[in-house]
Structures are given as structure tokens and as C-alpha cells.
Amino acid sequence: MILVTRKIFRKSFIAMAIFPFILLRDKDLRLNQRLINHERIHLRQQLELLILPFYIWYFIEYLIRLIQYKNAHQAYLNISFEREAYCNDEDLEFLQNRKLFNFLRFL
Template structure:
């Protein structure tokens, strides 16, 4: 992980773009860093580029479903996994491979 601090980001605290984590503040908290590390793991598991296609496709489907940008974002499987586990600093030590799949909302 290559951490870049103090970046001007609109409406978000951080973003993971493998292998970088860009954060708004110069002193990011452990929770935001863990959240972004979870995204880095997801990206590596999916061989990076497919992660971004999947992420955008899932967001688009959810946006069409909810007609709400934030609700679509919050329901992306990658985000659901990261938000649920961001406070668990040991999560990545025991996280199963492709664990984001259990957060997919397929009906």
C-alpha cells in the first residue's frame, strides 16, 4: 500500500486505487485505512482491472434500481464488506477469498 495523504477529494474521505490509497486528511484514522485496505485486497483478488469494471457495473445496476447515488454506492458488495468490517483491524488476517460475494444482493 502506498499512502498519499492530504488529497482534495470531493465528498469522500479516501479511495483505494491499487496500489495507492488516497486520503483527504493528513492524519487518517485506523478505520478509514482499514476500509481502504479491504478494497485493496478485493482489487488484488480480482486482478485489479476486473474489480473496477465489476464495481462500476454493480453501481450502475443499483443506481437504476434505487435511483439514488448514495444508496447505490452503499449497496455495492465491495462497500458493504468494507463498511461492515472496517472496525475489525484483524479482519484481513482471516478473511476468506472473494468474501465480498456474500454481500451481493442477488434475488
């Protein structure tokens, strides 16, 4: 389910997947298929890890990457979940063929 809300976003964020929702900063973003696909990939990752462990893993990996890269944006881009989503968000059929726990390939 896609929801539009400006209240939870900082300027640098335009979308976020929090199971079972895709949250968008602007209603026009609903037309951005690549962005929606990116967030749907995150929803699948969240389901695979039974939701709560996904967020724990995401936060821990972010901290590790922050220490590694010493840059918040670089840390974010190198989280395995983000790497999988960014590498495949243009392929609108990716989720139909995606293997279970595919994000592990991006560690």
C-alpha cells in the first residue's frame, strides 16, 4: 500500500518502505516506477527477514559501513539491502525472478 506523507521525511529522503507500506513525500512520486520498484524490493527483503530482524540488521550494517566509509551517504549506499535495490530497481520484473535472500550477494 502506498501512502503519501511529508511529515516524516527529511529533505534528502523522498521514499521509505516500512512494511507493509511504501511512504512517499509527494503524490507525484507514485508515477515513478523505478522508485516504487526499489521500495518493493525493500518490502520483500523485510518479509524474508520477518520484518523486525530486517530493521536490526539494516541499522547494524549501517553503523558498520559508517565506520568503514566515515561518510553517512556512502554508508547508506553500501548497505547490502540498498545495493540490491539500487542494482535492480530498473528491472520492473526483478521481483518475479528474485531468489530468496538475494541481498546476501551484496554483503
